[in-house]
Amino acid sequence: MPHILLQQDHTIPFECDEQFSFVAQGKYDQKIGVRDENKEFLLTKLAKKDGDTLNDLVKIDVPTRLSPVSLMKKALESYTKKVDQKVLFTNIHSKKNKIEPEQKYLKTIDYFVDQFKTDKDIFVEVGFGSGKHLLHQAKANPQKIIIGLEIHYPSIEQVLKQAKLQNIENILVINYDARLFLEFLSSNSVERIFVHFPVPWDKKPHRRVMSIPFIEESLRVLKIDGTLELRTDSINYFEYTLELLKEFRNYPFQIFKDQDLQIMSKYEARWRKQEKTIWDVIIRSTKNSDEIYLEGVFEFPYKYDKQILLEKLSREIVRQEEYFVHIEDIYDISNPFEGLLIKVTFGSFHMPVTKYLLLQNGDIRYFQGAPIRTRLNLEAHEKLLEILK
Ligand SMILES: C[S@@+](CC[C@H](N)C(=O)[O-])C[C@H]1O[C@@H](n2cnc3c(N)ncnc32)[C@H](O)[C@@H]1O
Missing domain, CATH: 3.30.310 (TATA-Binding Protein)
Incomplete structure (x- = not known):
């Protein structure tokens, strides 16, 4: 830096x-x-x-x-x-600028918020790791779009390199938490969602990708007959998923034991060598879902007083069930105007966002523009309005 x-x-x-x-x-x-x-x-x-x-x-x-x-x-x-x-x-004259990864494949969340539109069929892979399965699906299905979600950046870089080397044209990769990503996709638009060998999180099950909200969101974005496909070597994860499925009685699912796929990932090869059982749970969507519309705007509709904010704003974390708001720092501006710069971190516990609020002439705006328009960011913004009022 x-x-x-x-x-x-x-x-x-x-x-x-x-x-x-x-x-x-x-x-x-x-x-x-x-x-x-x-x-x-x-x-x-x-x-x-x-x-x-x-x-x-x-x-x-x-x-x-x-x-x-x-x-x-x-x-x-x-x-x-x-x-x-x-x-x-x-170090500002150093020529060691990091080479930017291939933008053609690597997308930011703004792209999915503002631009992503396709008539093609979509596959989504959650936590693609080494990317073997992602690249295999892309090559086997050149007419489809394969979206890969991964939170581990070195894995992303590796896949971007491979996609370029293998002249693959139909993948979109994003560095984003899968638990929050599906809300950016239209209802009934996806054919298959792969969750292959997710981290078992035996000690912290709340961190697992599979959850009631994740399955609900998957069924919303899946087309009729589209499938959510878990593959795991963890009997705990397998049983936990079956437990979750009790909440989805109208949706059929299949179970397979030690089923061979056309491609074996690095993880799978390791577990196979150890003769571990591999479980598949395939959940099928059976109906169309309504489109979702997010209500709300990222605006600050009131006039604010610098002194009052300075005196009353607390740096305590305000926690709600799904999100939080934390005013981290308050900076006093007196050059060249009287104002405040407020550093705030908020949104989902899984993927919070840090923004600055700029107070100038009694008005507040988000420095660098509004946060990404997600349900939890909008809810956190409403809470922020309450805190500032
Ligand atoms: C055990 S590895 C399996 C990788 C690959 N699916 C395979 O079969 O080889 C799990 C991967 O999921 C990624 N991951 C974990 N939680 C995630 C999340 N919430 N969103 C996206 N990726 C996630 C991890 O970074 C890791 O690369």
């Missing part, structure tokens, strides 16, 4: 301008608002101790980092010129 280390100097006032839009003072650090090429992000400035001396470390604020990296490096370069402090270290 680009950063600079400067000799500390308290005498230089920081003048805001076109590029640097505000300075916000927190308890331990400062945030500096940057605007460039219609994008905005934050720099973090904090004191760094080196023996008896204190220096200034200026770096990119992680939750607001964006691409291209060159934009962030440019901001650090302008900052260095502006403050005229002695540079002790910088």
